[in-house]
Amino acid sequence: MSFVIWLTGPSGAGKTTLAHALEKKLREIGLNVEVLDGDGIRSKLYPDLGFSEKEREMHNRVVVEMAKLLSKNGVATIVSVIAPYKKWREYARKEIGRFVEVYLRCPLEIRIKRDPKGLYAKALRGELKGLTGYNGIYEEPENPELILDTDKMSVEEEVEAVLRKIK
Amino acid sequence: MCMATGKTPGELGLYGFRHRKNNSYKDIWIAHSLMVKEKAVWDYLGKKGYKSILVGVPPSYPPKKINGWLISCFITPDSSVNYTYPPELKLEVENLVGEYVFDVVFRKEDRDRVIEEVWEMTEKRFEVIRYLLQEKDWDLFWFVEIGLDRIHHAFWKYFDKEHHLHEPNSKYKNVIRDYYKLLDREIGKTLKLINEDTVIAIVSDHGIKRMKGAFAVNQWLIDEGLLKVRNSLSSGKMIKFEELDVDWNETIAWAWGGYYSRVFLNVKGREPNGVIRISEYDRVRDEVAEAIKSIRGPNGEKWDTKVYYPEDIYPTAKGDKPDMMVYFDDLYWRAAGTLGHPSNYLPENDTGPDDAVHSEYGVFALHLPGMNKSRVVDTTIYDFAPTILKLFGLDDITVSMRGVSLI
Numbered sequence: 001m002s003f004v005i006w007l008t009g010p011s012g013a014g015k016t017t018l019a020h021a022l023e024k025k026l027r028e029i030g031l032n033v034e035v036l037d038g039d040g041i042r043s044k045l046y047p048d049l050g051f052s053e054k055e056r057e058m059h060n061r062v063v064v065e066m067a068k069l070l071s072k073n074g075v076a077t078i079v080s081v082i083a084p085y086k087k088w089r090e091y092a093r094k095e096i097g098r099f100v101e102v103y104l105r106c107p108l109e110i111r112i113k114r115d116p117k118g119l120y121a122k123a124l125r126g127e128l129k130g131l132t133g134y135n136g137i138y139e140e141p142e143n144p145e146l147i148l149d150t151d152k153m154s155v156e157e158e159v160e161a162v163l164r165k166i167k
Numbered sequence: 168m169c170m171a172t173g174k175t176p177g178e179l180g181l182y183g184f185r186h187r188k189n190n191s192y193k194d195i196w197i198a199h200s201l202m203v204k205e206k207a208v209w210d211y212l213g214k215k216g217y218k219s220i221l222v223g224v225p226p227s228y229p230p231k232k233i234n235g236w237l238i239s240c241f242i243t244p245d246s247s248v249n250y251t252y253p254p255e256l257k258l259e260v261e262n263l264v265g266e267y268v269f270d271v272v273f274r275k276e277d278r279d280r281v282i283e284e285v286w287e288m289t290e291k292r293f294e295v296i297r298y299l300l301q302e303k304d305w306d307l308f309w310f311v312e313i314g315l316d317r318i319h320h321a322f323w324k325y326f327d328k329e330h331h332l333h334e335p336n337s338k339y340k341n342v343i344r345d346y347y348k349l350l351d352r353e354i355g356k357t358l359k360l361i362n363e364d365t366v367i368a369i370v371s372d373h374g375i376k377r378m379k380g381a382f383a384v385n386q387w388l389i390d391e392g393l394l395k396v397r398n399s400l401s402s403g404k405m406i407k408f409e410e411l412d413v414d415w416n417e418t419i420a421w422a423w424g425g426y427y428s429r430v431f432l433n434v435k436g437r438e439p440n441g442v443i444r445i446s447e448y449d450r451v452r453d454e455v456a457e458a459i460k461s462i463r464g465p466n467g468e469k470w471d472t473k474v475y476y477p478e479d480i481y482p483t484a485k486g487d488k489p490d491m492m493v494y495f496d497d498l499y500w501r502a503a504g505t506l507g508h509p510s511n512y513l514p515e516n517d518t519g520p521d522d523a524v525h526s527e528y529g530v531f532a533l534h535l536p537g538m539n540k541s542r543v544v545d546t547t548i549y550d551f552a553p554t555i556l557k558l559f560g561l562d563d564i565t566v567s568m569r570g571v572s573l574i
Contacts, residue, residue, distance in 0.1 A: 002436050003436060026445070028478050028484070029434060029437065029445060029448050030190065030434070030437055030488060030490070031190075031434075031436060031437050031445075032189075032190075074190075076436060160446070163445050163446035164446040166435075166436065166444065166445045166446065167444070
């Protein structure tokens with residue numbers, strides 16, 4: 001039985017960067033590691049899936065189920081999805097045994113500056129509605145195992161902080 | 168395989184012959200040809216239409232398809248299996264020399280028998296080699312004679328006065344010298360069959376030196392409180408690590424024996440009953456490494472022990488890697504994985520008589536047609552594959568390799 005590290009936070013908060021840094025570190029230690037990336041799952045499994053609440057819920061269920069199966073079979077699993085709704089993350093926590101929820105917190109102006117996928121630029125031009133963390137809903141976690149202020153921390157510090165939370 | 172692929176053990180995911188199976192405590196797998204995923208020199212040559220003959224290149228059992236001919240290496244179980252590519256070649260080999268010999272069990276007391284068997288093996292191999300050289304088309308001919316390694320291990324103490332078990336004026340004192348003479352004769356006969364345009368290389372994949380003893384590394388780990396077992400070890404009976412009743416919930420580290428030792432840490436989330444928290448991994452590994460480096464010899468003398476972390480010394484560390492690779496006293500002391508010994512310092516190898524250990528530097532000699540002056544080069548094992556590829560004009564492939572061509 002391995003563990004699941006669930007990274008949550010709006011676009012541009014640094015989930016992908018941290019997920020890959022964690023993956024590299026855990027692999028170095030010799031663990032079997034898998035990263036479940038929101039975009040990856042969407043493009044490979046459900047290319048036509050939209051972003052309505054229902055569709056997002058379905059996506060979330062798939063991610064939880066995959067993470068559960070992987071960790072049950074000894075694979076350390078890093079989930080890197082926005083998962084904007086609290087109730088779904090709580091569902092994940094309930095379903096998965098060893099669960100570390102990490103909230104990546106980052107002020108909007110920094111996220112706009114980073115904008116790795118150009119989503120904020122689109123939203124600012126009015127071409128994108130419902131962008132999570134801008135004009136779409138993002139419910140902050142109430143009791144995550146860890147909160148990282150990613151505008152103030154280096155990736156190495158973040159990795160160290162997450163590893164300390166793995167019991 | 169580093170020599171043939173130009174890749175490091177980390178890139179190959181091969182750290183020796185034995186490997187731990189998927190972080191388990193006791194399941195292992197042994198390296199064989201199908202575990203090699205990287206392309207070797209002969210694969211690149213085959214694509215360009217060049218033919219290769221390989222004899223005894225480890226690991227080449229089970230035999231894989233190549234553009235040419237292949238006889239597998241010393242890991243082959245015995246001559247009843249299919250050991251050639253193409254399979255029909257086996258019959259040609261056996262018509263020539265009868266039962267082909269892959270290896271000799273050298274860790275046994277009957278030394279006369281070892282001599283007899285090594286001589287028979289080497290003579291048969293050279294006969295097969297000379298046959299293939301003459302009867303087949305080839306552009307690359309690569310063969311490995313394992314006999315030299317076996318002779319060093321079995322007879323080192325008889326000639327080396329510095330060896331702690333040296334027996335002066337033994338009837339075996341010239342066995343190694345005689346074996347070199349045999350090799351010299353066989354190589355001489357073989358070279359006569361080769362035309363002047365042929366490039367010739369003599370290489371080894373490790374060096375060799377006298378063994379000073381074996382260090383019972385798991386006994387030391389118990390002394391240090393890093394390994395906890397429920398067995399009584401005071402009976403004086405040797406016990407294998409696999410037979411131990413380990414208290415994994417209280418164990419930090421355990422080790423494997425060999426010419427170099429592999430040390431494993433018991434990590435939570437990685438091993439079934441891991442205890443080291445992932446956030447503590449780096450600190451614990453450094454502490455165990457420091458403790459290992461401070462081990463002194465049987466008379467309190469300082470040792471030059473080296474501890475390597477795979478991901479530090481290789482660009483990537485794939486597969487079932489150990490947490491640490493340890494050279495006790497710069498390899499002069501091999502590691503004994505067994506326990507129940509009266510001391511941690513054993514005069515003999517725990518798995519049968521063995522007088523020599525592997526050392527870091529092997530031999531390399533290359534002769535190019537028309538060469539009339541010798542020169543000394545600084546080289547590593549990774550330069551060999553690029554050098555051979557360059558000879559065939561395949562420079563473009565060598566770009567991604569760690570080594571560089573010597574010509």
